[in-house]
Amino acid sequence: MTLSSNSSSYFRMLALLIPLIIPYVDAETMGYDYPSSVKGSNSWRNIPSSEFSFWESAGVRPILVNGMFVCGFHCSFSGDSCLFSVSIFNNVSDGHGTDSSFSGQVVWSANRNNPVEIQAVLELTSQGNLILNDANGTLLWSVSKSISGLNLSAEGNLVLFNKTNHMVWQSFDHPTDTLVVGQRLLSGKKLRGSISPEDPSEGLYAFALIGGKLAAYVNSDPSQIYYANYSLEPNNNSVLLQTGRFGSFSVAESVRFIQLGSDGCLKAYEWKDSKWDWTDLLNLGPCEYPLRCGKYSVCLEEGCSCLDYASENQTNYFRPLNHSNPDLGCYAISPISCDLPLHHSFLQLQGYYSQAIYSLLFSETTTTIQDCQEACLNNCSCKAAIYTRGHCTFLSQVFSIKRTDDGDGDDNISAFIKVQNSVISSLNFPRRKKQNTRVIVGSTLGAIFFVFLICIFIFLRLRKGFQEVEEDYLDNVLGTPTRFSYEDLRNITNNFSNKLGEGGFGSVFHGILPSASQVAVKNLVGFGPVNKSFVAEVQTIGSIHHFNLVTLVGFCAEKLNRLLVYEYMANGSLDLWIFNKNRETALHWQIRKQIICDIAKGLAYLHEDCNQKIIHLDIKPQNILLDEDFNAKVSDFGLSKILGKEQSRVITTMRGTPGYMAPEWLSSVITEKVDVYSFGIVVLEILCGRPNVDRSQQEEDWHLLGLFRRKQEEGKLMDLVDQCSDDMQSNAAEVEEMMKVATWCLQAEYARRPSMSTVVKLLEGSVDVEGNINEEYLNGLTPEAMEAIILPSMLSGPR
Incomplete structure (x- = not known):
């Protein structure tokens, strides 16, 4: 009607x-x-x-x-x-x-x-x-x-x-931001505050039972606690919200539920005066909440200010996210990147300050304040350092800094905020204004020191070369694998005599370690992009381990030589098996299905289970390697991008391989869903036994997505299935289900594509793919248009 x-x-x-x-x-x-x-x-x-x-x-x-x-x-x-x-x-x-x-x-x-x-x-x-x-x-x-x-x-x-009538699942075991009377907070579970009162999505604040303590913390990497209190049940693995009590907290008899708010307060709610009224159980001052003023801000009685906006410092390192709403925090004008330590310097905080954080990134005993600074510079995760009486503590996030009115503070405490491409400056928080002479002297010394840094950098480039500076840097990257000398790798590979393959950036050779383990040694040739790819590979895969990711055993960075040592994969890359049109070596359906599942698990780990989100950016059959049992492992992280857990998207230059790139690359604003799109292309290639772009076909069949769309309209999808494998047709129902997974991953709108963890669940059968394959999944930019826009010279080739 x-x-x-x-x-x-x-x-x-x-x-x-x-x-x-x-x-x-x-x-x-x-x-x-x-x-x-x-x-x-x-x-x-x-x-x-x-x-x-x-x-x-x-x-x-x-x-x-x-x-x-x-x-x-x-x-x-x-x-x-x-x-x-x-x-x-x-x-x-x-x-x-x-x-x-x-x-x-x-x-x-x-x-x-x-x-x-x-x-x-x-x-x-x-x-x-x-x-x-x-x-x-x-x-x-x-x-x-x-x-x-x-x-x-x-x-x-x-x-x-x-x-x-037996219970198989209950919401009490999966709390969001709230506990009701009669509900327990189990060890291993947590409350997650919302982003804002208007947005119910998970924010950064969390509350959990940790080691017998009820703790409130910021869910950063790593977690940073701002409140901790022993529960009344330290030996139990749960705490019950009951009438009048929650652990060590006393609550009113009329309280119906407690909720972790978007502001970090743990609020106990009761119905009073015709509305839900609340009290904060944590009972902290406003500036005790780490996100009260957002990041890189000072929390003052009169409000919030950016670190350098709160002083007479002449150099601005930070700006408000919103000038009309300073409570949202600030951002670094030049964000910290994991470049050479020489690109970083410090902004020193002097006076009495504190950050309401108990559990920090890393701490060590050092002898001097210079040692503390140098250690932070060499640690990419360190955003700030606090030095007190020979003890150095790192901060992985710079949340709200609290300024107190207790005089000039402890002279034995110094804090340094890492900044990008700037000089070491002073930022004071005393209530009295700086004298002009101090400003002039500080600015002069800062300028002299800046010139001194430039001279050192030029001297290092001329004397040692950029590559040797890079060698020193790699030694300080946390979690790096074994470092080999060039002579070691020459012996391991028998003078590079057994070549396994060759790509755009160099050749791969077979080698045997003294322990009798087989390895593959990639010898990178070139400058610029090759060096960048080499550093990205060592930083990314060197510190992570997963069965479906190729293990980086070690590397060599010696003068102009750049080599990577991987675990040996006996069956080579996936493209050798799915594009060869040989019936004798064609993969059976069960092996193809397992390979698809292995790729999905590797990507899900990169996107969701690492300490930092890693986007691969170059998923294609040439970068999927197979061991002797045809277990698939994702390799080649030279183009990968590392994001913080709180980052949902990143702006970066276009990179990847034509035919595997998602439509949103045209805007240069990408998320991990670009890997999901590439995965969808690879799945179709595995099922169909041909590349996405194949000019050996008739012209109208060059592009697999266009052919797939046409066959779907005709109801002849099984015509596309690899004819070299005899059992593909006999498993037609499963093959078509796998095609549904691929089309879901290939949707033009990235927000509609599934996460890789969801894909894993689909492939393992814990959830079903429902509905029909619909051409709207493929209604984005056509492969022909993508090929016309993206020049291959801009992107990676086979490596």
């Missing part, structure tokens, strides 16, 4: 009157006939109700109701953003609704980081899976536990049970 504009205006006007109508609506109209438990396969669609109900006025579309708790879709008042959640209301079962229409508070949600839209569907399938799909069919959340029903307990616990 279509409403006229007058009707629409009428309903909008009535919506404004709902709070006035609600007190006179009876219990039946308010929806109290909703069950607390359901059984059997079913589905629930997130659609607005045409009735003027209590629940619609509160932004909730219920599925289950029990006492003061409601499970269903909880939407913003605009209706554009909804969570599948459990919400608490103030005594909705009294049948009156007074002061309750807008009292709902979300206490658990399944999809806080991925809100759904109108028409989203929650489905309990006949196979026993509970699945939440957005309106466009995107899978956002699922539980696969042979589920036969859902139950909402009177305590607010969403319980999923099987055919024998």
Whole structure:
């Protein structure tokens, strides 16, 4: 039915009157006939109700109701953003609704980081899976536990049970930012505060039971604690929120739930004066919260300021993110990069200051303040250093700095903020203004020291060469593998006599270590990009280890020689096996499926399980290596990009291989989803046994994506499957399911592509790929257009 504009205006006007109508609506109209438990396969669609109900006025579309708790879709008042959640209301079962229409508070949600839209569907399938799909069919959340029903307990616990009525999953075991009375905080679980009151997505603040302590911390890399207190149950692995108490915290008898706020406060909520009222259990001062003023800021009684905005320092290193809202923090004008230490210097803080952090990146006993500075310069993760009485402590993040009024502070404490491409300057925090002479003298000394640094740098380049400076730098990179001499590698490879292959950046040779282990030695040839690729490779893969990533055994950086030593992969690169058109060596379906799963696991580790997010940027068959058992391992990290855990995207120059690059490369703003797109291309190549761009085919079939789209329209997808493998056709159903995975990864909009961890779950069968292959997945920039825009000379070739 279509409403006229007058009707629409009428309903909008009535919506404004709902709070006035609600007190006179009876219990039946308010929806109290909703069950607390359901059984059997079913589905629930997130659609607005045409009735003027209590629940619609509160932004909730219920599925289950029990006492003061409601499970269903909880939407913003605009209706554009909804969570599948459990919400608490103030005594909705009294049948009156007074002061309750807008009292709902979300206490658990399944999809806080991925809100759904109108028409989203929650489905309990006949196979026993509970699945939440957005309106466009995107899978956002699922539980696969042979589920036969859902139950909402009177305590607010969403319980999923099987055919024998045994619990197989419960929301109490998976808290978000809230605990309700009767719920335990288990060891290993944590509360994560939201980004803001308007954005329910996970922010940086967290709260957990750690080693018998209840601790609040910033979920950075590494975690940094700003509050810790012993619980009353130090020997247990959980702490119960009960009436009047939570661990060592005393709470009011009327408290219904506690919540970690977006501001880092642990708030205990009770219904008071017709609203949810809260008290902060941590009871810290405003400046004790590390993100009170954002990053690189000073927290003052009168407000927040950037570090150098709070002084008379003439050089600005930081700027506010928003001049009209200084509480958001500041950013470095020149961000810290992992370049040579000579590109970094320090901004010294003097006077009394503190950062409310207990657990820090790294600390060591040093003899001098110079040793402390040098150690921080050589540690890429160190953003600041604090030196006190021979003890040096590193900070991996510079959060809000608290200035106190206790005089000039401890003269034995010095703090240094690492800055990029600038001179060592002084930044004082005393209440008295600096004298002009101190400013002049400081600026003069700073300028002299800057010239001195430049002279040293030029001298090093002329005397030792850029490569030798790089050698010294590599020695200080944390987690670097074994360093070999050039003579060692000459002996290992029998004078580089057994060549395994050759690429654009050099040749690969077979070698045998003294321990009898076989290795592959890559000898890089060239300057500029080759050196950059070499350093990126050592930094990236040298400090990480995963079964599906090629292990970097060691390296050589000696004069002009740049060599990388990898574990030996007996079956070479993947392209040799899928593009050779030889029936005798064609891979069987089970091996291809395992290779696809191995690649996905390696990428999922890089994107989500490393200390820092790593984007590979050059996923292609030539960079997938196979061991003697055909286990696949991702290799060649020369183009990779390292991001902090808090970074979601990065701006970088275009890099990669034509035919494997995602459409968003045209904007140079990329995320880890560019690897997901490349993975999708590789999956199609494995299934079809041909390259994405193959000019040996007829002209209309040059581009695999275009051919794939055409065959999909004709319903002849199996025509594309590699004909060299006899068992591919006999496994047609599984092959087509794998094609669905590939098309999901190849969507033009990167936000609609799955994460690699989701892909792993799909491949392992813990969630299903539902729906048909649709050409809209491939409606982005065509391969022909990509090839016309991207010049191969700009990108990497075979290596």
